[in-house]
Amino acid sequence: MADSIFISAGDPSGDNALSRVIEELNTAHPNLTCFGLGGKRLHKLGQEQFADQEDLAVIGFWEVAKKYLFFRKLLNQCLKEIKSRKPTVVILVDYPGFNLRLAKKIKELGIPIIYYISPQIWAWGKKRIVEIKKNIDLMIPILPFEEKFYKDSGINVKYAGHYLTEDIKPDYIASVIPENGHLALLPGSRKQEIERMLPVMLQTAEAVYAEYKIKSVIAGVENLFEYETLIQNKDFVSVIYDDSRKVVHDSKLVVTSSGTATLEIGLIGRPMVIIYKTGTLTYQIAKRVVTLKSIGLVNLVLGENILPELIQNEATEKNITAALAKFLTDETYRNECVAKLHLLPALLGAKDVSKNIAGFIGEYL
Structure with missing residues (x-):
């Protein structure tokens, strides 16, 4: 009987990361079948999907609450399909609000549960470590400091490196900043994020053009x-679709939404200003549960606040423009930041990341 895998990858970044692993697994297990939740890349690899990823890409406590019935129905559907099909292994990718609940419900079925791209419980939910220890058979994190966190908690953990180190073109990593580069605007990969982040980014783009005659390029997502x-009527801004890394590579500065993008930009080696805006209720809740001083993954991996972060009401055109101006006018500051960013490949890198992760998973097939 051919092996099958249930996959729950609700975020675009998770879809991207796991697709590379599934490609490796397909080489060793050509009859492997996959079903569950994912995005475009997993779909191209043949995953049978139960929902459109655009419906899954919801962020914020209140925003998720508004879709409670949708997610409850989807959780029950996944549970029903797992019970019926009895996959060889379950792979949960990031997306902790949904995936940790699913893990709890399916643990009793005796199917091995692997969690790839760790929930960031070290930031907001250390109490959940008991739940993870009980329900997850193998944790595969992508950030170097997470391995020790889980080992110290007595959880079975294997670390291979970050998929971005092999996903980004080698000649992009730590590349030379073009003298006539543009300002790159990365408002996010979810519609909610873009609606909140892009307006203030465009205000900033206008101010930067007025003062420094630097044009801006938006890293857009088609459709x-x-x-x-x-x-x-803004001739100082243009859009390039579905090639955010080229937009970053050809830039001299970046304004980005917080998230995986900060690591991509950091690996390419561009100074950036990290911003984030969310709903008022979500922000108030997050302030009470998040224990970190940084939200930018690039700052967390480097272990210090190298890049400026502007959150919620601080993310104004005036503040963002001022942060960019420091990069443009203070060469020593800019060079120090770039030098720190050039440490990232060594901190995150390892050879054959996806191949090694496929090996970890293959032990359960």
Whole structure:
């Protein structure tokens, strides 16, 4: 009987990361079948999917609460399919609000549960470590400091490195900053994020052009958002779709939404200003549960606040422009930041990341 895998990868970054692993697994297990939740890349690899990833890409406590019935129905559908099909292994990718609940419900079935891309419980939910220890058979984190966190908690953990080190073009990593580069704007990969982040980014782009004559390029996602409607009559801004890394590579500075993108930008070696805006209720709840001083993954991996972070009401055109201006006018500061960013490949890197992770998973097939 052919092996099958249930996959729950609700975020675009998770879809990207696991697709590389599944490609490796398919080489060793050509009859492998996959079903569950994922995005475009897993779909191309043949995953049978129960939902559109755009419906899954919801962020914020209140925003998730509004879709409670949708997620409850989806959770029950996944549970029903897992019980019926009895996959050889379950792989949960990031997406902790959904995946930790699912893990709890399926643990009694006796199917091995692997968690790839650790929930960031070291930031917001250390009490959940008991739950993870009980329900997860193998944790595969992607950040170097997470391995020790889980080992110290008595959880079976294997670390291979970060998939971005092999996913980004080698000649992009730690590349030379172009003298005539543009300002790159990365408002996110979810419609909610873009709606909140892009307006203030465009205000900043206008201010930067007025002062420094630097044009801006938005890293857009095709068919996700009507970027063109917001940049009408703004000849200092353009959009490039579905190639955010080229947008970053060809830039001299970046304004980005917090998230995986900060590591991509850091590996490419571009100074950035990290911003984040969310709903008022979500922000108030997050302030009470998140225990970290940084939200930018790039700062967390480097172990210090190298890049400026502007959150919620601090993420204004005036503040963002001022942070960019420091990069543009203070060469020593800019060079120090770039030098620190050039440490990232060694901190995150390892050879054959996805191949090694496929090996970890293959032990359960």
